[in-house]
Amino acid sequence: MATVAPGGEITLDAYNHRSIGGRHYQEDRAKAIDDLNELIPESTKGDRSIRRALYCVFDGHGGDACSEFLFQNFHKHLLEKENLCEDPKAAIMSTWDECEEQFQSRMTARYDRNAKGFKPKKEGDKPKFPGDGSTATVCLIEGNKVYIASCGDSSAAVIRTNKSLEKFTREHHTVDPEEVARIEAAGGELVQKTIKTPAPFPFCCTKMVDKPLGKPRVYPGGLLVTRAFGDFQAKLPVAGGIPGSIIHTCDPIREVMIEDDWQYFVVASDGIWDGLTDEQVPKVLKQELDDAQDDYGKGDDNKEKVRKRVVKGFVESATDSEFWRKNQCDADNTTAIILFFK
Incomplete structure (x- = not known):
């Protein structure tokens, strides 16, 4: 829970929750530092009376090495x-x-170690460059100001008391025309996977058609995001990648x-932004808050229990979504x- 800072700063409390969803592995990481001032070296110039906090979400893919490194x-x-x-x-x-540079050095060292002991199973086999990558959304709070940086499809958004939602990040994925144009200009390719399904009536019993399955993927790499840390198999020529694509x-x-x-x-x-629409997010948060307050009460003594319950219920609503x-x-x-905040 965040400390309450003096000096006209709007008070806040921060809570987080992770769910593995329907997967057999957990590649997400969340970093929450409620009082960053405690960790800033004394030699760093700056007013320590100003509240500083750091909140980050790192969504790994292709393994958890990159998200864990960032965490x-x-x-x-x-x-x-x-x-x-x-x-x-x-x-x-x-x-x-x-x-990015340090993680590339680590993955290059891992590749070199693996290459030394690599034994091809058939002619033409080569050692593969590690495919770990991660999105990142980083939010640094300074007083009543928030600095927000993001790459990939994790996001940051505010929900106001009138239940409106505003996102402060752009999701870098394969249905963004600007990102698609950038990738194709670099020499990358987008491929849409499909699944066979019955054709619409009256041909449903005699004909199968290709139905798009999810979003297009970027190749090389086979990724659903267009920006990320890591993913050097898509970035480095030595690994078969194309510079400037991912x-x-x-x-x-x-x-x-x-x-x-x-x-x-x-x-x-x-997982939140796919499982819930922007219209659903404020409604789900309101429902979770109402349910938690019904169970625990609205008093300040129960605030921590209520807010932990809200975050947990919010995440579970996304993983249980019809999406x-x-x-x-x-x-x-x-x-x-x-x-x-309220």
């Missing part, structure tokens, strides 16, 4: 930046590139002021960090 290291590299307090945007951008670059960092009408600020993996059944797939790993 363990992103905040450490950020804390090393001498300009963290004076120029947060520059500090985040420097950390962004540094993490990239780790985030959009320009958003700088947003926390306002009096903010009720929730949600940082979440795509997964309609798309004939298991529910994804699903993670949410929710900042409560």
Whole structure:
């Protein structure tokens, strides 16, 4: 739970929950540091009376090596930046590139180790470059200001007291025309997978048609996201990748002021945003809050129990969504960090 800072700052509490969904593995990671000032080196210039906190969601794919690396290291590299307090945007951008470079070094070392002992099963077999990757949504709070950086399809959004939702991130996926154009210009290719289904009436008993199955995938790599950390099998020529196709670059960092009408600020993996529509998110949060308050009460003494219950119920609503059944797939790993303001 976040500390309450003085000095006119809007108070907040943060809680998070993860679900494995219908998968047999958990590749999501959530990092929540409620008081970043405690970890900033004394040598770093800056006013420590200003509230600082860090909330990140890393959604791994192709393994959990990349999301785990970011979980363990992103905040450490950020804390090393001498300009963290004076120029947060520059500090985040420097950390962004540094993490990509360091993870590439680690995966290259792993590839080299594996290549030394590689024994081909048939002619032409070659060792594969590690395919671990991860999205990232990073939110740095400074006073009543939030700095938001993101790559991939995890997102950050505010839900106001009037139940409206506004996303502060752009999802980098394969149905974004700008991303598609960028990938194709670099030499990448998008492929739509299909599944055979009965044709519409009256041909349903005699004819099968191809129905799109999910979103297109980027090749090389076979990815559903167009930007991510890692995924060097799609980025490096030595691994069969195409430079400039899948990239780790985030959009320009958003700088947003926390306002009096903010009720929730949600940082979440795509399991939330796929499982629930933008229209459903505020409704689900309201229902979960009503249910939790019915069970525990509305008093301040029960606030922590209520908010933990809200986050857990919110995530479970996404994993239990009809979306997964309609798309004939298991529910994804699903993670949410929710900042409560009211």
